[in-house]
Amino acid sequence: MTTPSEPEFMQIMSMARGFQAAKMLMVAADLAVFDFLEEPQSAVEAASHLKAEPRAVGIFLDGLTALGLLVKGVDYYHNAELTSRYLVRGKEEYRGAIIRHMHHTLRSWNRLAETLVLGHPPEVEPEKWLDKGEKEPEEVADFIWGMHALARDLAPQVAAKLNLRGVKRLLDLGGGPATYAIYFAKAKPEITATVFDLPVPSKIARENIARYGLSDRIDTLAGNFLKDDIGSGYDFIWISHILHSHDEEQCHLIINKAIRALNPGGAMAIQDFFLNDDGVSPVGAAMFSVHMLAVTPRGRSYMHTEVADWLLSAGLVDIQHIETTPDASVVLARKE
Ligand SMILES: C[S@@+](CC[C@H](N)C(=O)[O-])C[C@H]1O[C@@H](n2cnc3c(N)ncnc32)[C@H](O)[C@@H]1O
Secondary structure, eight states, X not given: OOOOOOOTHHHHHHHHHHHHHHHHHHHHHHTTHHHHTTSOBOHHHHHHHHTOOHHHHHHHHHHHHHTTSEEEOXXXXXXXXXXXXXXXXXXXTOOHHHHHHHHHHHHHHTTHHHHHHHSSOTTOOGGGHHXXXXXXXXXXXXXXXXXXXXXXXXXXXXXXXXXXXXXXEEEEETOTTOHHHHHHHHHOTTOEEEEEEOHHHHXXXXXXXXXXXXXXXXXXXXXXXXXXXXXXXEEEEEEESOGXXXXXXXXXXXXXXXXXXXXXXXXXXXXXXXXXXXXXXXXXXXXXXHHHHHHSSSOOOOBHHHHHHHHHHTTOEEEEEEEOSSSOEXXXXXXX
């Protein structure tokens, strides 16, 4: 028997429908549906947990089952294996913060057409961007814990790929939850690190560092790296996923400030969702650039070659580009 081939237009149609699965997952994470589906529940029982209407909840749970997030028995639903591992609050592997963070950013994506006209998201005045981050601590917490949810699997791989030999003092600039500083310190016992970030993220970093039992080797410095002193005397400066939320002028400011803070012979490593020279691949970096357009006043993805040129023009030597994770790569350089 032959199966009917998919009409070509369906490739376009599945893009248009792409938001539906994302929105279902985000709503389920917001409502903490997966917390009580560790135990099998009927739609009526789930509706009672959610103080919601049973018919609507049944349809929603069937949809989550179709997506593979739940398993359905005769008259009950429970979490699928990955859901149980990553989406149940209180579990060690819980990563719901990144789903909630994506949900917060959907507000900005809904205004993308206005952003194209204005050149920046309508709700984000470029000069008030930082203040906004500090005013909504819950959203900042979802963002920062969300960064940990993503980086905790990647940081050990990155630590294994970087040459950290001889490094004693390390700066994790814009280090957020300190995930990279933590895994670098775990990989090399001789490293002591400082994580520089804004005040609310710094508080979260301290909590995370304490969880990993590294408070004696990693400290935090709270401030704004565009305006404040970032310290000095570092052998290695790690700048991960920072440049993409800034314009070129700000990127130069950050890079030059980091170079001044670096010891002679020290190294700088910039990780990002870098684009290839064509500016449109890999697809993840190209899509991330639109994400930055939607949610930041002046961000975008940069090409690794343009960042390498900036470092060279700023006087650094031994420029290298290495793949670190499936989506991101690192541009490395040394100060003479
Ligand atoms: C996308 S997160 C990256 C976090 C971490 N480096 C990582 O790769 O997982 C960007 C971080 O930069 C911080 N940040 C943004 N602007 C900043 C500024 N002007 N001064 C200090 N930190 C800033 C944010 O608070 C956030 O923690």
